[in-house]
Amino acid sequence: xxxxxxxxxxxxxxxxxxxxxxxxxxxxxxxxxxxxxxxxxxxxxxxxxxxxxxxxxxxxxxxxxxxxxxxxxxxxxxxxxxxxxxxxxxxxxxxxxxxxxxxxxxxxxxxxxxxxxxxxxxxxxxxxxxxxxxxxxxxxxxxxxxxxxxxxxxxxxxxxxxxxxxxxxxxxxxxxxxxx
Amino acid sequence: xxxxxxxxxxxxxxxxxxxxxxxxxxxxxxxxxxxxxxxxxxxxxxxxxxxxxxxxxxxxxxxxxxxxxxxxxxxxxxxxxxxxxxxxxxxxxxxxxxxxxxxxxxxxxxxxxxxxxxxxxxxxxxxxxxxxxxxxxxxxxxxxxxxxxxxxxxxxxxxxxxxxxxxxxxxxxxxxxxxxxxxxxxxxxxxxxxxxxxxxxxxxxxxxxxxxxxxxxxxxxxxxxxxxxxxxxxxxxxxxxxxxxxxxxxxxxxxxxxxxxxxxxxxxxxxxxxxxxxxxxxxxxxxxxxxxxxxxxxxxxxxxxxxxxxxxxxxxxxxxxxxxxxxxxxxxxxxxxxxxxxxxxxxxxxxxxxxxxxxxxxxxxxxxxxxxxxxxxxxxxxxxxxxxxxxxxxxxxxxxxxxxxxxxxxxxxxxxxxxxxxxxxxxxxxxxxxxxxxxxxxxxxxxxxxxxxxxxxxxxxxxxxxxxxxxxxxxxxxxxxxxxxxxxxxxxxxxxxxxxxxxxxxxxxxxxxxxxxxxxxxxxxxxxxxxxxxxxxxxxxxxxxxxxxxxxxxxxxxxxxxxxxxxxxxxxxxxxxxxxxxxxxxxxxxxxxxxxxxxxxxxxxxx
Numbered sequence: 001x002x003x004x005x006x007x008x009x010x011x012x013x014x015x016x017x018x019x020x021x022x023x024x025x026x027x028x029x030x031x032x033x034x035x036x037x038x039x040x041x042x043x044x045x046x047x048x049x050x051x052x053x054x055x056x057x058x059x060x061x062x063x064x065x066x067x068x069x070x071x072x073x074x075x076x077x078x079x080x081x082x083x084x085x086x087x088x089x090x091x092x093x094x095x096x097x098x099x100x101x102x103x104x105x106x107x108x109x110x111x112x113x114x115x116x117x118x119x120x121x122x123x124x125x126x127x128x129x130x131x132x133x134x135x136x137x138x139x140x141x142x143x144x145x146x147x148x149x150x151x152x153x154x155x156x157x158x159x160x161x162x163x164x165x166x167x168x169x170x171x172x173x174x175x176x177x178x179x180x
Numbered sequence: 181x182x183x184x185x186x187x188x189x190x191x192x193x194x195x196x197x198x199x200x201x202x203x204x205x206x207x208x209x210x211x212x213x214x215x216x217x218x219x220x221x222x223x224x225x226x227x228x229x230x231x232x233x234x235x236x237x238x239x240x241x242x243x244x245x246x247x248x249x250x251x252x253x254x255x256x257x258x259x260x261x262x263x264x265x266x267x268x269x270x271x272x273x274x275x276x277x278x279x280x281x282x283x284x285x286x287x288x289x290x291x292x293x294x295x296x297x298x299x300x301x302x303x304x305x306x307x308x309x310x311x312x313x314x315x316x317x318x319x320x321x322x323x324x325x326x327x328x329x330x331x332x333x334x335x336x337x338x339x340x341x342x343x344x345x346x347x348x349x350x351x352x353x354x355x356x357x358x359x360x361x362x363x364x365x366x367x368x369x370x371x372x373x374x375x376x377x378x379x380x381x382x383x384x385x386x387x388x389x390x391x392x393x394x395x396x397x398x399x400x401x402x403x404x405x406x407x408x409x410x411x412x413x414x415x416x417x418x419x420x421x422x423x424x425x426x427x428x429x430x431x432x433x434x435x436x437x438x439x440x441x442x443x444x445x446x447x448x449x450x451x452x453x454x455x456x457x458x459x460x461x462x463x464x465x466x467x468x469x470x471x472x473x474x475x476x477x478x479x480x481x482x483x484x485x486x487x488x489x490x491x492x493x494x495x496x497x498x499x500x501x502x503x504x505x506x507x508x509x510x511x512x513x514x515x516x517x518x519x520x521x522x523x524x525x526x527x528x529x530x531x532x533x534x535x536x537x538x539x540x541x542x543x544x545x546x547x548x549x550x551x552x553x554x555x556x557x558x559x560x561x562x563x564x565x566x567x568x569x570x571x572x573x574x575x576x577x578x579x580x581x582x583x584x585x586x587x588x589x590x591x592x593x594x595x596x597x598x599x600x601x602x603x604x605x606x607x608x609x610x611x612x613x614x615x616x617x618x619x620x621x622x623x624x625x626x627x628x629x630x631x632x633x634x635x636x637x638x639x640x641x642x643x644x645x646x647x648x649x650x651x652x653x654x655x656x657x658x659x660x661x662x663x664x665x666x667x668x669x670x671x672x673x674x675x676x677x678x679x680x681x682x683x684x685x686x687x688x689x690x691x692x693x694x695x696x697x698x699x700x701x702x703x704x705x706x707x708x709x710x711x712x713x714x715x716x717x718x719x720x721x722x723x724x725x726x727x728x729x730x731x732x733x734x735x736x737x738x739x740x741x742x743x744x745x746x747x748x749x750x751x752x753x754x755x756x757x758x759x760x761x762x763x764x765x766x767x768x769x770x771x772x773x774x775x776x777x778x779x780x781x782x783x784x785x786x787x
Contacts, residue, residue, distance in 0.1 A: 039399070040309075043307070043309055049217070053287065054256075056253060056254070056255060058254065061254075161253070164253045164254070164285045164305065167285065167309075168285065170399070171308060171399050171400075172283055174398060174399040175344060175347050175348075175399075178347050
């Protein structure tokens with residue numbers, strides 16, 4: 001009889017691990033689709049035709065974003081979460097100078113919000129030194145972007161530069177999702 | 181320094197001029213802006229090599245040569261010249277060395293020159309979304325049961341993809357047949373170079389397959405529609421009708437799930453034929469015996485409960501005959517072989533032990549019994565020489581045939597039998613054994629033997645006891661403690677008064693003792709018969725009549741003499757030696773102590 005019990009427990013474990021792994025897999029798929037959607041929306045925002053070469057700024061992308069292979073799984077989740085969060089916050093700022101279609105920006109905000117929502121449950125609430133460091137570095141990166149926008153007084157060129165930078169962010173996110 | 185009021189007019193004039201000029205500039209700038217994009221850029225990846233090409237919009241002045249510069253948008257870097265694309269006439273440039281990072285947004289600046297005068301320039305920012313992936317070159321080779329796809333990769337993967345090829349791109353091979361499209365995504369790494377080979381093997385023979393290969397970028401970018409390459413998969417059979425005859429008499433010989441497909445080679449004058457036998461496995465036929473020159477093929481590995489279709493054909497050189505199909509279900513069609521049996525003769529019965537026939541191709545010792553639930557044995561036995569057969573059915577592995585005649589040879593045969601299918605197997609070889617005699621002893625004999633044995637035992641015991649008793653008797657004196665006093669004496673002696681008297685009345689002769697003389701005068705003068713010599717040890721006595729009953733004083737004295745008296749009758753009186761002279765006795769005297777009478781009287785006087 002014990003044998004049967006063991007068999008049932010083993011089956012249960014197998015199923016639960018499969019289910020859990022599938023849940024992560026579906027998260028990856030959701031994030032991937034969401035990020036692609038966001039990037040498409042971003043590209044549709046037609047601002048100035050000027051290439052704004054002179055407004056370029058090096059925002060110094062942190063290495064956590066650039067080199068995800070060194071990160072652990074929880075840290076990757078945290079990085080993606082922070083990135084999406086900050087991108088969402090950036091696009092809530094005043095973009096009236098750009099002449100962008102507001103519906104598109106609303107959609108973009110909605111899409112990022114959805115992805116943040118998906119990730120929220122997977123974030124490890126434990127505060128470690130590593131997580132604090134990552135947080136700080138990401139926050140300082142996005143603060144540089146926001147500070148730049150403020151300095152340039154939300155001009156359309158500044159927004160274009162920021163748009164390109166955020167597009168870069170999404171291409172990083174796509175790579176990061178694979179490391180989840 | 182404040183200006184004079186006169187200067188106010190000048191100031192306003194200056195202001196107006198400034199505005200006018202700036203407007204002009206602005207407009208011209210705007211014009212320039214518009215004129216800035218006289219070309220349309222296009223970035224395509226030809227076998228992963230990024231090629232930037234441009235098209236000039238209908239411009240009156242066509243440049244003779246071009247110069248290309250590039251930079252990235254994430255840093256305020258300076259513009260760099262694209263090497264190999266300086267003073268070029270063609271409207272395209274290979275920018276493989278320029279694009280280093282897939283995550284970067286590149287800005288390209290194209291300058292057109294006519295002679296030595298610079299014409300307008302156009303620039304554009306390229307993101308990864310603007311890349312068009314051209315499909316790679318590939319070849320397909322179709323065989324009977326597989327398609328080999330060879331994709332030509334560039335020998336060197338561009339830097340832009342090298343780092344994370346599997347993250348940025350995936351190679352897709354799609355196969356289409358009969359409306360069904362299947363995509364394959366083989367894994368590719370950054371180290372891939374040269375030709376990449378992929379085999380599609382799950383295909384249906386005798387159908388048309390179309391394959392296309394293209395790149396699918398994981399993040400933005402578009403793919404140019406890939407071409408399709410089709411092949412028709414033919415089986416090797418080139419049916420030249422009737423040239424090669426099919427095998428004849430195709431049959432399945434299956435015993436105990438050892439399935440052998442047998443056929444006969446048809447008459448073929450041209451030479452020796454080889455045969456190929458296949459079985460139907462899901463959607464296609466699999467080979468079991470390929471190119472065999474024998475006339476049989478072992479299909480024991482087929483699953484027992486399946487409904488199988490087997491086929492065989494003859495081949496000669498490149499030509500083949502038609503297939504001959506046979507359908508077969510092992511569990512229903514296999515012949516049940518003869519079971520094994522062991523026979524033991526015990527008294528007048530035969531004990532049979534059966535074992536079901538084993539099955540081939542099973543790792544453990546499985547028998548037919550394991551496969552069939554309703555397995556039973558049919559036993560047939562008869563007396564050797566006669567024809568009358570007896571039948572017994574047994575569901576177990578043993579059976580006993582009872583009440584057979586002793587000292588007779590019986591022959592037994594067994595066959596396997598399936599109760600639910602009512603199917604019988606083959607009979608085993610008959611085994612003949614002779615029964616021995618009827619060993620059963622009749623009950624009366626048992627009783628007789630029992631009683632006899634009890635009797636014998638009883639006698640033996642008796643003899644034992646008798647022997648012991650004899651031994652006891654003989655040796656009782658050796659062991660026994662001696663004579664015992666009679667009871668009345670014991671009582672006498674037990675009385676202490678009597679005891680001492682006896683003790684004292686048993687005196688020793690002492691010459692010092694004084695006696696009173698007593699003489700007894702008798703009427704009978706013959707009293708002197710008693711010899712004077714007679715002297716008793718007891719002193720002087722003269723002729724007395726011993727037989728005279730004398731009142732005994734105080735009685736039963738002369739104890740010892742008395743006591744001795746009875747014994748002395750047989751043994752003689754040891755004290756009588758002193759009185760030899762008294763041979764005669766008084767007839768009336770009953771007392772046997774004749775000799776003692778005087779003693780008695782003597783005694784009586786003693787005090």
